[in-house]
Amino acid sequence: MPELIAKSALDGKSLTLGGVTLAEATVGPIHSVAVFPGGAKSTAKGLKSLGLAMPAPNSFVEKDGVRLVWTGRDQAFLVGVMPPDLDGAAITDQSDGWTVLSLAGGAAVDVLARLVPLDLRPAAFPVGQVRRSQVNHMNAVILRTAEAAFEIMVFRSMARTAWHEMESTLQMVAARAGKKI
């Protein structure tokens, strides 16, 4: 019988530069919940057991470490727990499809501003919101978990490129530090 050892894309590595920490995060299971036409009610019923409801566009809801993250029209990712039985929605396991990078610390916004074409001002992208966008040329799901903390989901196969992009940006931001821009 083969012994199958699980491996993440980046072996859980982390890096701190200029007060910003970049790390591969472990978030547990990820499942897409895609509500069928007319399936909203029964989906909501199913999600009740988790104390969560389908989030509004661009936001995520969180309870007891479990998140339901909006990812599209009639679609959210349930993160951190195996999905309950749900009628009315297609459930697809996405746990292995994504690598999650956490980026936190003072200049985290400056780092992201060099990679992500999003308005990162707190009024435009408040804590508790999510954006589907890009990190450089890679599609990404970006959650703002605190004023200076983000979780960034990228396709697992691209994790090394994502890391490289973010690492070199951290280096440039750190090299600039001390200078008011």
Add this chain to the structure above:
Amino acid sequence: MRYSGLKVITEGLFGNKGWTPAWRDPAPKAEYDVVIIGGGGHGLSTAYYLAKNHGITNVAVLEKGYLGGGNVGRNTTIVRANYFLPGNSEFYSHSMKLWEGMEADLNYNVMHSQRGLINLFHSDGQRDAFVRRGNAMINQGDDAILLDRDGVRELLPYLDYDNTRFPIYGGLLHPRGGSARHDAVAWGYARGADQRGVDLIQNCEVTGIDVEGGVVKGVQTTRGAIRAKKVAIIVAGRSSQVAAMAGMRLPIESHILQAFVSEGLKPVINHVISFGMGHFYISQSDKGGLVFGGDLDFYASYAARGNLPMVEHVMEAGMTLMPMIGRAKVLRSWGGIMDMSPDGSPVIDKTHIEGLLLDCGWNYGGFKAVPASGWCMAHLMATGNSHEYASKFRLDRFATGHLLDEEGTGSQHNLH
């Protein structure tokens, strides 16, 4: 007036006082045998060959702005004959031959320079596709040489062979490919047509096409009505608008193609280089500017200007392929309006209206086609039959499925 080195010297000695206008500035007559709408490269070359090849000189070229003010005056000046589909091959092959005799024919130095064009490839599959193309070029009687990685390195030592995203497997060298001075082509044809009696009428915008009983009768313009036995629409970039004046809906969508030129630099790039994986191509002009570009901005537009995402993409492609140009500074960018057709190939054809003809859909390859387009369009106008080298550029080919899709990207206009 005939131009020559001797003439330049004698005029120089006498204060350059003797130079005369390159063309007249006539007022439009009430009637012509032929009216050509559009004083761009194709319109001017059509007029020139109508006069020269067919003796038809009672011709007016109507230009709403200034001669050569469209895409012939804003492109990256590449001249090549490296198509592979029958229908395109023979046409561009013929165009190349006309380029090669252009200076002597027009008595105007268009600075056509066959510096060699290299299409780089980055995988075995791409190599095979380029080999198919190269063999088609040779079958047509043109030239192509397959270069391996070392062969490319010998010619282009400054490319990044180690760290580029898509490694260079080799290249297809088209030695007769090159570039020319774009404005000079328009001016050379304009001067040649004018000398043969064609009226070049600038600041004359066509506002309507007169059709009676399915037969064209003339045009309405901002300088009055002009009657004509035949009318040609040769207005790439505005084809849909002008054709709409005759009630036609064309298989064309207009798109923006940006291009860039750097500040002048001492010679660093001798060839025309095309980097398919990055949709990037570059050459260096005689003035020293790096002239380069990439893909369309991709959205339908008549704005003649582009946006940053494509600008950045082009620069990134340049940096991954040849990081030695990093410190060259972009001096100017511009956008041309491209007639994008559903298979990437043009139309030179009659329309359902008798006497109304159409030359359009050049996508972003119109510059190199200027001579042959004029040649074949003039033939069609003079004889009523498609020229053998443009026989497949039919307007109905999309309906019938007789496509000329070099890119293989299908009926989506902006993908060619």
Add this chain to the structure above:
Amino acid sequence: MRVEGKGLIDRTKPVRFRFDGREYAGYKGDTLASALLANDVRLVGRSFKYHRPRGVLTAGSEEPNALVEVVGAKNQTPNVRATMQEVFEGLVTQSQNRMGSLRFDLLAVNDYLSPFLSAGFYYKTFMWPRAFWEKLYEPIIRRAAGLGSLSGAHDEGTYEKAFAFCDVLVIGSGPAGLMAALTAGRAGADVILAEESHAFGGRLLSEGGTIGGMPAADWAAQAVAELQAMPNVRLMLRTAVTGAYDHGTYGALERVGLHKPARPNLPRECFWRIVAPHAVLACGALERPIAFPDNDRPGIMMASAVRTYLNRYGVSPGKRVTLFTNTDAARATARDLIAAGVQVAAIIDPRPDAFSVEDCPVHAGAEVIGTRGRLGLSGVTVRKGAETFEIETDCLAMSGGWNPTIHLTCHMNGRPRWNEELAAFVPMEGAVPGLVAVGAANGTMSTYGALATGQAAALQMVSALGRKAEADLPEAEDAPYRLQAIWAVEGNGRAWLDFANDVTTKDVKLAAQEGYRSVEHMKRYTTQGMAPDQGKSSNVGALAVLADATGRGIPETGTTTFRPPYTPVSVAAMGAGGRAEGFAPQRFLTSDQASRDRHAPMIEAGLWYRPSYFPKPGEPTWREACDREVTMVRQSVGIADVSTLGKIDIQGKDAGRFLDFLYTNTFSNLGLGKVRYGLMLREDGLVLDDGTSARLGENHYLMTTTTAAAGLVMRHMDFVHQAFCADWDVRFISVTESWAQFAVAGPKARALVNSFLETPVDLPFMGVARVRIGGVDGRLFRISFSGEEGYELAVPTRYGEALFRDLLARAETLGGGPYGMEALNVLRIEKGFITHSEIHGRISAHDIGMEKMISAKKDCIGKTAATRPGLWGPDREQLVGLKAAAQISAGAHLFRPGTEIHRETDQGYVTSVCWSPTVGAWLGLGFLKDGRARLGEKIRLVDHLRGLDVICEVCHPVFHDPEGEKLRA
């Protein structure tokens, strides 16, 4: 020379730098230009065409003359404006565009040949003999042309790009910009203030005067301090806004590290994408020269530049300065010089009624008609009425008035308006939505006017943002701007309009004489305005000369368009991060390391990296490895990572119906646990992609796409779903990344698979089953791309590497092992399976013999367009197999033996070839006219490029196991 007591430089911080090999001293705060002038260096460059000696003309980025190379460790940076480059300890610079030394440039011979090098001369000559153009004339022209040089080495510098968002972008930090920023900032709006220079304050730093009762420079410093303290304001120094784009997007270039020694990871430049619904254009005006004979000598400068060098840098560009101007405003330059103790030789003012208040000779109604001095100005000739006289002078400050810096307002095709009073173009209002020009940029020339219009624009923007702001203006100078336009002075000799491209008034007149009367024709014929300064100082003057020569007014003559960038931007800055994986992400398989451990060369497959082959000792080339791997699969078992194939999970009651619409064939009737091959067309009827789809449950399918088309198919499905059947009960999502999938192929595949399954499965061909492997849920498909009995085993990606290594170990015990892309390709060619080499976008179902797969019972994407007559019939090239004893090649063309080789006799082409160790021959797939009717025929394969000319046999494309017995075993 340095002037004591003047300037904003830091005299406590001396720096040493080099120019053309000599070391000089300057101060922190100096530009290269100011520091060279302080050292009495006037000759800094050579002109483009005539190689005339040139000096500093301006004090800003519009500089046409003083372009130098900055020399770094590995690269040099050409065409750097000495007027913008700050000096720092160790800065090394050199002059450019010279043959020999700067003082003795051999190409200066061009200046003597100038009568023959008039505008457009090259269009009229160099035509004979033809071959000489490329071999002789053009190389000489190319060598002489150009300005600075690139080193040819890769630019390994660090560059970055960034995005910024604000409510109000203020461009320029003179009085108008500072006032706008203060007003918007005080109201709480998010403000970005971008200043191109290395200090905030704009002309306030150069002109003295008072604002609110304090020296203007102090007021500026106080304003900057207040802005700096506001958290909602971001100050961006050394940042030129270079372009205005759609919907409030601006491009801007920040010089991050160019003013200091290189440091690891410190970007040289940053290219900003700034998004702002409101923007204030407050970048002032550019002073324009006057075209008089020999107006290009080193020492002849813009009056405002002389003033800037004096007041901002504490430098007088001359010891005995003469001023030539037609405006009151420029006269202040002379007054400032006199006050600083610099001798002013004279003021030449062409206005007959010009006042005379300065403590120096003032010649009203006079003009400069000539100059002297080979490498630097030594004197000027002045004409006043009938009289001419000489003035000894080493610096001539000239001013022909000001042109508002309207460039950004033209970037979205806005046409500027001619203002007769200013004799200048002013911005068209609303030309760039959200952008409002204020101050001198809008033709308001006084300091008070700048403050007032800056504030007014900001108030309007703040109120549009729903914020309240107070109007509060300090007092300042409000003198009227008065000038009498003077463009060109008649006289002997050439008078320069465009210094950078060496275009004189004669050239413009010649263009008009030759019929190039449109301003665009003139520009293109003379090259005026096409140099590095893009005509910043010459456009209006040249237009005026053209208007005069053609007998039209300036507004009727028109203007050329300004296009981005405002000031040149390096390719590296706009392409920052674009090298290597920054250009396109790299995608790695879970088996990547295991393949590399086995020394497999990894090759690009789209964005993915896949193993090419797995070399073993004694295999000199890939061919031996490939042959072995093919034979291994045919005889025992091979393992390949096929995770790159697109996988799309499709669920819902209408999932089958949806697939029926996407595919030409039917999937709604596919049995549970079954897999079917499907063909997908584009809507234009040509083949889009192919692949298999499995039915995992009643309402649950898994679609597979090719690697190449995965993204394309997803987009296509989204379109078809959202555009045509959004109400259907179907949902789908990509699971490409979620599963690692491995092919296990060969006669021993079943034995291998059963060796690790908890419960052996006897899966029929084209079946799928859920399996458990080592405690993990997986999926097992019985499909084959090799023609052998084949399985594909999928597990969650995290287990991919472990499973791959385990599969290899097991395969090896059975005499098998891994196989790479090369072998995979041979296996599929032997079996006649197509890839995107065959379905290359011009191929119909009919071409590949699959027209019967288009179901007649239902509609599907592409069905009708596929019936277009041009996509059918014997004229089309159809898929065939080719077999030869000698080597053949993909890309070769096919001809009937004995016919001439020409386009017109071309019968088809080859798409894929391989040496088949199984068949013992070269095999190919290709497209041949009416090919299916020609099986058994001999055909001639010609590849000119590779020198191949081989007779092949036309075959059915399936060479191996045509009945499919092995597949179904």
Add this chain to the structure above:
Amino acid sequence: MRLTCPLCGERDRREFYYYGAEDYLHRPAEGASLAEWDNYLHLRDNPAGMTKDLWYHEAGCSQWLLVTRNTVTHAIAGVELVAERKTEQKAGRAK
């Protein structure tokens, strides 16, 4: 260039893929003539002015958008989801 996705909000143009004119939404019924298909696939009004065309929020929510905008000024008058479009579908073009 910025587009406002009805779901994701205002975004940079780089997040979007462009397909072509609104015409692609008016797929002829099965059995329609080749001329109708030619009209659907190839022929375009291609106006210099207001138009409706199709964009895909590829780097965002994967929704297809129907954008009303000006091809000369690039001004955008409206964006709606293709999947939920209420816009009156253009009547079939007689040709």
